[in-house]
Amino acid sequence: xxxxxxxxxxxxxxxxxxxxxxxxxxxxxxxxxxxxxxxxxxxxxxxxxxxxxxxxxxxxxxxxxxxxxxxxxxxxxxxxxxxxxxxxxxxxxxxxxxxxxxxxxxxxxxxxxxxxxxxxxxxxxxxxxxxxxxxxxxxxxxxxxxxxxxxxxxxxxxxxxxxxxxxxxxxxxxxxxxxxxxxxxxxxxxxxxxxxxxxxxxxxxxxxxxxxxxxxxxxxxxxxxxxxxxxxxxxxxxxxxxxxxxxxxxxxxxxxxxxxxxxxxxxxxxxxxxxxxx
Amino acid sequence: xxxxxxxxxxxxxxxxxxxxxxxxxxxxxxxxxxxxxxxxxxxxxxxxxxxxxxxxxxxxxxxxxxxxxxxxxxxxxxxxxxxxxxxxxxxxxxxxxxxxxxxxxxxxxxxxxxxxxxxxxxxxxxxxxxxxxxxxxxxxxxxxxxxxxxxxxxxxxxxxxxxxxxxxxxxxxxxxxxxxxxxxxxxxxxxxxxxxxxxxxxxxxxxxxxxxxxxxxxxxxxxxxxxxxxxxxxxxxxxxxxxxxxxxxxxxxxxxxxxxxxxxxxxxxxxxxxxxxxxxxxxxxxxxxxxxxxxxxxxxxxxxxxxxxxxxxxxxxxxxxxxxxxxxxxxxxxxxxxxxxxxxxxxxxxxxxxxxxxxxxxxxxxxxxxxxxxxxxxxxxxxxxxxxxxxxxxxxxxxxxxxxxxxxxxxxxxxxxxxxxxxxxxxxxxxxxxxxxxxxxxxxxxxxxxxxxxxxxxxxxxxxxxxxxxxxxxxxxxxxxxxxxxxxxxxxxxxxxxxxxxxxxxxxxxxxxxxxxxxxxxxxxxxxxxxxxxxxxxxxxxxxxxxxxxxxxxxxxxxxxxxxxxxxxxxxxxxxx
Numbered sequence: 001x002x003x004x005x006x007x008x009x010x011x012x013x014x015x016x017x018x019x020x021x022x023x024x025x026x027x028x029x030x031x032x033x034x035x036x037x038x039x040x041x042x043x044x045x046x047x048x049x050x051x052x053x054x055x056x057x058x059x060x061x062x063x064x065x066x067x068x069x070x071x072x073x074x075x076x077x078x079x080x081x082x083x084x085x086x087x088x089x090x091x092x093x094x095x096x097x098x099x100x101x102x103x104x105x106x107x108x109x110x111x112x113x114x115x116x117x118x119x120x121x122x123x124x125x126x127x128x129x130x131x132x133x134x135x136x137x138x139x140x141x142x143x144x145x146x147x148x149x150x151x152x153x154x155x156x157x158x159x160x161x162x163x164x165x166x167x168x169x170x171x172x173x174x175x176x177x178x179x180x181x182x183x184x185x186x187x188x189x190x191x192x193x194x195x196x197x198x199x200x201x202x203x204x205x206x207x208x209x210x211x212x213x214x215x216x217x218x219x220x221x222x223x224x225x226x227x228x229x230x231x232x233x234x235x236x237x238x239x240x241x242x243x244x245x246x247x248x249x250x251x252x253x254x255x256x257x258x259x260x261x262x263x264x265x266x267x268x269x270x271x272x273x274x275x276x277x278x
Numbered sequence: 279x280x281x282x283x284x285x286x287x288x289x290x291x292x293x294x295x296x297x298x299x300x301x302x303x304x305x306x307x308x309x310x311x312x313x314x315x316x317x318x319x320x321x322x323x324x325x326x327x328x329x330x331x332x333x334x335x336x337x338x339x340x341x342x343x344x345x346x347x348x349x350x351x352x353x354x355x356x357x358x359x360x361x362x363x364x365x366x367x368x369x370x371x372x373x374x375x376x377x378x379x380x381x382x383x384x385x386x387x388x389x390x391x392x393x394x395x396x397x398x399x400x401x402x403x404x405x406x407x408x409x410x411x412x413x414x415x416x417x418x419x420x421x422x423x424x425x426x427x428x429x430x431x432x433x434x435x436x437x438x439x440x441x442x443x444x445x446x447x448x449x450x451x452x453x454x455x456x457x458x459x460x461x462x463x464x465x466x467x468x469x470x471x472x473x474x475x476x477x478x479x480x481x482x483x484x485x486x487x488x489x490x491x492x493x494x495x496x497x498x499x500x501x502x503x504x505x506x507x508x509x510x511x512x513x514x515x516x517x518x519x520x521x522x523x524x525x526x527x528x529x530x531x532x533x534x535x536x537x538x539x540x541x542x543x544x545x546x547x548x549x550x551x552x553x554x555x556x557x558x559x560x561x562x563x564x565x566x567x568x569x570x571x572x573x574x575x576x577x578x579x580x581x582x583x584x585x586x587x588x589x590x591x592x593x594x595x596x597x598x599x600x601x602x603x604x605x606x607x608x609x610x611x612x613x614x615x616x617x618x619x620x621x622x623x624x625x626x627x628x629x630x631x632x633x634x635x636x637x638x639x640x641x642x643x644x645x646x647x648x649x650x651x652x653x654x655x656x657x658x659x660x661x662x663x664x665x666x667x668x669x670x671x672x673x674x675x676x677x678x679x680x681x682x683x684x685x686x687x688x689x690x691x692x693x694x695x696x697x698x699x700x701x702x703x704x705x706x707x708x709x710x711x712x713x714x715x716x717x718x719x720x721x722x723x724x725x726x727x728x729x730x731x732x733x734x735x736x737x738x739x740x741x742x743x744x745x746x747x748x749x750x751x752x753x754x755x756x757x758x759x760x761x762x763x764x765x766x767x768x769x770x771x772x773x774x775x776x777x778x779x780x781x782x783x784x785x786x787x788x789x790x791x792x793x794x795x796x797x798x799x800x801x802x803x804x805x806x807x808x809x810x811x812x813x814x815x816x817x818x819x820x821x822x823x824x825x826x827x828x829x830x831x832x833x834x835x836x837x838x839x840x841x842x843x844x845x846x847x848x849x850x851x852x853x854x855x
Contacts, residue, residue, distance in 0.1 A: 055548070069703075278314055
């Protein structure tokens with residue numbers, strides 16, 4: 001079957017599981033799930049050849065809601081788990097789903113090294129600037145003055161800038177999306193998955209329960225005024241100076257992905273013990 | 279010395295001491311390799327401080343006519359190239375009244391412990407002798423001395439130089455040979471009786487291998503094709519052996535950013551169907567524990583080598599201990615049964631790691647291999663270990679019709695695993711309590727059913743005779759584990775020569791426990807001597823928790839770094855009152 005025929009055969013519903021999501025009504029993550037299934041259908045990939053890997057948190061529930069293979073692992077380590085999978089099974093499409101707590105706080109170190117390693121996978125962070133599953137504690141992207149039970153009066157800390165960090169660490173594709181625009185988000189995900197190397201897609205996905213103020217994001221987001229650049233210096237300037245609601249593909253790099261050879265033995269196993277023979 | 283005064287022995291030992299960089303370890307390695315080329319078996323343990331350069335270093339070499347698996351109580355010969363830092367580990371290098379100590383007068387005074395032991399001290403100006411040779415080095419003088427006194431031909435050592443120093447050029451070879459010759463000649467005047475008896479004819483091919491290298495080869499033979507690595511003493515050699523060799527077998531090694539990443543990488547690779555391994559030591563194992571619970575819950579086979587070192591915390595990175603038993607067996611939160619095995623010698627590192635890989639794959643469980651610094655970093659000249667047929671084979675779900683149940687309650691607890699790419703097998707592996715289909719639940723019924731499944735698949739498996747080493751007779755059993763197995767075996771052998779019978783029971787399989795097999799091994803025993811290198815007697819408490827012991831139990835336990843000697847076990851056996 002040609003890829004064109006496959007694509008005709010695929011509908012977003014083919015990528016949805018029969019498990020009902022456990023998310024609050026109005027959660028942005030419903031739309032992200034919709035974007036996932038639309039992107040997979042657009043790519044025409046057999047669902048058994050896709051693996052969605054996640055950590056812990058509201059957003060990390062997403063694998064089981066797809067009809068793909070999934071791994072819902074421990075908190076913060078999804079990128080490492082995905083690296084081991086993709087390096088040994090390069091023919092699979094690997095998408096990693098995370099949130100701002102899982103990805104930027106407990107998983108922060110893995111984020112740096114995944115960007116640097118540049119393995120061909122797509123990293124989607126659903127950023128709502130709050131820990132939702134544990135009921136409203138500040139995350140690395142929470143505004144300094146935001147008041148919570150764990151940070152009375154606010155953290156006073158400057159928020160983490162994930163896109164700048166991704167760029168500095170070597171991510172090969174960087175985009176920002178808004179969950180309320182599932183078609184646009186799906187289109188970006190298609191490009192992210194197709195782009196060789198490590199693609200980072202930050203999706204602003206409101207938490208209407210602990211951050212009702214984020215309902216305003218709908219009116220704040222706007223399409224990036226210029227096309228993606230492949231110049232890291234230009235991308236850095238744009239990302240660092242934009243208002244945080246600039247939506248679209250912001251950087252497309254051309255670094256070669258890390259893909260070690262795997263599969264065929266070049267020697268008989270008995271050769272390996274020659275080192276030890278007297 | 280007159281040939282008639284020589285005393286032929288089955289084993290002799292030498293320690294070569296110098297400050298870091300003096301070349302003591304190089305000399306020890308040459309000595310071991312030359313002796314093995316001549317047909318003897320042997321063991322080289324290095325003892326070093328934490329410094330990379332400029333600390334203390336000693337090569338502890340024991341050569342023998344047959345199998346040798348532990349260091350001696352006392353070294354027959356101790357050569358001090360210098361004594362600058364020797365006081366730091368004086369106690370680890372035992373000398374006795376019959377020992378000969380050769381000391382360079384320009385290398386400082388031998389530590390007081392040596393004089394106190396009554397050893398004979400003679401002087402040899404090794405540094406000065408080396409200076410007389412262009413590019414000469416005192417460690418080669420020491421090597422020549424040791425070769426002469428132990429009865430090794432200078433030609434064997436010279437032949438080895440050609441091989442090992444080929445890339446350093448002829449000048450280096452000539453300088454080393456001149457040094458060895460000078461040492462060999464100078465040693466003629468020393469009065470040293472022990473001589474190694476002629477080697478027994480070797481039955482098979484011979485290997486020179488470290489425990490860490492044997493571990494790595496065992497993993498590859500068992501089917502491991504992916505490794506994730508974070509460097510840590512004393513496990514790094516496993517990773518450094520795998521890095522170039524795994525690709526030859528069609529596999530790959532990734533260097534991870536930390537141990538958390540390493541364990542999760544291997545879980546990801548194994549989820550994809552590739553048998554996978556990481557190697558670490560105590561601090562790394564501590565970091566990996568959360569994900570080991572995930573691998574247990576999600577039933578993902580992985581192999582984790584823990585080359586134990588002194589703990590807790592950073593502890594003594596370069597010295598051996600057996601104090602990670604508790605974390606390996608009980609470290610996970612929740613009820614998380616998994617495999618724990620321990621190799622018993624350098625050669626056994628190959629078997630046990632290969633077996634662990636096989637067991638992990640067969641049982642879809644993490645397997646922790648508890649090696650230690652002593653067997654991990656020591657090198658041995660041994661007979662080539664026999665080939666074994668253990669190759670990891672995972673029950674795979676391939677032709678899937680209808681709703682796939684990844685965690686189906688099967689008779690033996692082992693449910694066939696679909697790997698990504700298999701149509702109809704899509705499921706989400708999860709650390710959350712799940713149903714047979716893998717769907718998260720917080721229900722009592724599924725929680726208990728899956729806990730039972732994971733317990734029973736281990737409990738019902740037939741591990742066969744490999745579960746333990748059981749040898750000897752008598753109403754006294756020495757119960758030990760890991761690298762102390764060889765030491766206990768030697769002590770029991772000596773006791774037998776004294777007419778005191780004792781048996782050896784050393785479990786290779788530490789988890790799941792085997793109560794029936796253990797009871798059978800102890801049938802008729804009135805007395806048990808537990809031997810372990812742990813300050814808190816962890817193994818003793820583990821035995822008490824899981825097994826029936828007779829009323830007369832004694833425990834010989836000590837923290838590292840001072841190894842438990844065969845003489846101590848021998849004394850405990852023969853002087854039991």
